[in-house]
Amino acid sequence: MKKFAVISDIHSNVYALKAVVADARAKGISEFINLGDILYGPIAPRETYEYLRTLNALTICGNQDRQIFQATDSEVQANPTMQFILDDLGAEPLAWMQQLPFDTHAFPDTSTPPNTFSLPSGIYACHGTPSDDLTYLLEDASSGRAVVRADGDIIELLAGVTAPIVLCGHTHLPRCVQLSTGQCVVNPGSVGLPAYEDDEPFSHAMETYSSMASYAMLTQAEDGGWNVSLNKVVYDVSKAVAAAREQGRMDWVHFLTTGRRQE
Numbered sequence: 001m002k003k004f005a006v007i008s009d010i011h012s013n014v015y016a017l018k019a020v021v022a023d024a025r026a027k028g029i030s031e032f033i034n035l036g037d038i039l040y041g042p043i044a045p046r047e048t049y050e051y052l053r054t055l056n057a058l059t060i061c062g063n064q065d066r067q068i069f070q071a072t073d074s075e076v077q078a079n080p081t082m083q084f085i086l087d088d089l090g091a092e093p094l095a096w097m098q099q100l101p102f103d104t105h106a107f108p109d110t111s112t113p114p115n116t117f118s119l120p121s122g123i124y125a126c127h128g129t130p131s132d133d134l135t136y137l138l139e140d141a142s143s144g145r146a147v148v149r150a151d152g153d154i155i156e157l158l159a160g161v162t163a164p165i166v167l168c169g170h171t172h173l174p175r176c177v178q179l180s181t182g183q184c185v186v187n188p189g190s191v192g193l194p195a196y197e198d199d200e201p202f203s204h205a206m207e208t209y210s211s212m213a214s215y216a217m218l219t220q221a222e223d224g225g226w227n228v229s230l231n232k233v234v235y236d237v238s239k240a241v242a243a244a245r246e247q248g249r250m251d252w253v254h255f256l257t258t259g260r261r262q263e
Contacts, residue, residue, distance in 0.1 A: 002120065002220040005029045006188040008127075008169030009062070011255075012041030012085070013192025014048040014212035019235035020191050021055065027217065033119070033145075035169035036062025036100070036127040039093060041192065042247035043240050045085045049093040060125055061100035062169065063133040069094045084247055097181050103130060123226075124163035128170045136176050137168045138187055141204035146173055151180050156184075164168075165218070165226050172196060172206045174214045174230040178218035186228055189214025192240070193252070205261035211237045 010017050024032070034057040039045040052059075054123065068085060074185070076082050086094075103126040104119050120124065127133045137157055138144040149157075154177065166185045170210035174189030175183040212232040219227045237256055244252035254262050 003027070003029045004031050004033050004218045006033045006035065006125075006167055006186065006216040007057070007191050008035035008188050008215075009037040009172050009193060010034075010039075010048060010052070011037060011064075011189035011190065011192040012039050012043040012045040012048045013213075013240050014044045014051055015237075015239045016192045016233075016235050017048060017051060019233045020213050020231075021214045023231065023233045024215065024217065029217065032057035032091040033167065034059040035125060035126060035167060035188070036060050036133070037064045038062065039089065039097070039170065039243075040064035040068055040081075040085060042081050042084060042252055043192070043243040045088045046090065046093065049089065049096070053096075056092060057226060058104075058119065058125075059100055059131070060103055060127060061097065062127040065097045065100065066133070069098050081247060081249065102133065118130070120220075122163055123165045123167065124161050125167040126170065129157045129159070130161050131157075133170070136171050137166075138177055138185060139171050139173065141171075141206070142202055144202075144204050146171060146204070146206055148175070148177065153177060154185065155181060167216075172214075173208065174232075175215065176216075176228050176230060184226075184228065186216050186218075188216035189230065193255060195255040195261060197251070197261050207261055208259040210255055210259040 032055050039049055071082055091201055129135045129137045141151050168187050175187045177185045187229035191213050197205045212234055215231050217229045221227050241253050241256050
């Protein structure tokens with residue numbers, strides 16, 4: 001029976017990542033699919049990179065992975081967290097992120113990058129949508145809070161992707177949404193950051209109301225389809241909180257401990 005753990009939005013939180021991996025392995029999982037936004041955060045970028053590389057996970061690029069390796073000097077100077085990340089990472093992780101594919105279609109049929117595996121037929125993975133890593137596939141947050149999009153709107157954003165299982169991240173919200181096409185869209189939620197606030201493209205917040213780490217599990221059924229489970233894992237949040245506090249990110253301290261927006 002084939003099993004995968006689907007992880008996303010680690011955001012440098014190696015403590016949450018280790019807890020998720022331990023939970024997945026206890027369930028008999030040895031293969032991991034990573035949907036991006038991996039190292040951006042005030043916690044432990046380099047340690048997260050080094051631990052993740054031991055998993056040989058199939059990994060794609062997220063928008064904040066791009067933000068790191070595309071950062072200009074002025075952007076770095078205006079963002080102390082980015083300066084910390086770059087100082088902590090060094091050159092090797094930047095080169096690794098730059099070669100990550102946008103989605104699974106970047107893998108030729110005849111080969112895969114070293115130390116990874118091919119997704120089974122019928123599964124497609126992206127960070128945001130198949131055409132834009134900054135757009136939420138499942139949610140509309142224009143009201144300030146996340147609301148699941150209409151069936152037709154999600155299908156339109158899929159832009160012709162017909163895979164029975166579509167994996168996406170970016171919103172940090174665990175969801176499993178079935179479409180009228182028969183497709184199932186799965187967001188595993190965030191491993192490392194259970195809430196956040198953003199001003200782009202409009203002011204909004206994403207909240208899970210829990211400090212626990214999130215991931216999804218895909219288990220192949222006897223008929224060849226896939227069963228989906230969304231999992232929440234407890235971990236020692238205090239270590240992540242201490243690291244965020246050391247970098248002066250009290251907003252992250254609040255997000256990590258409460259899973260809620262700041263009042």
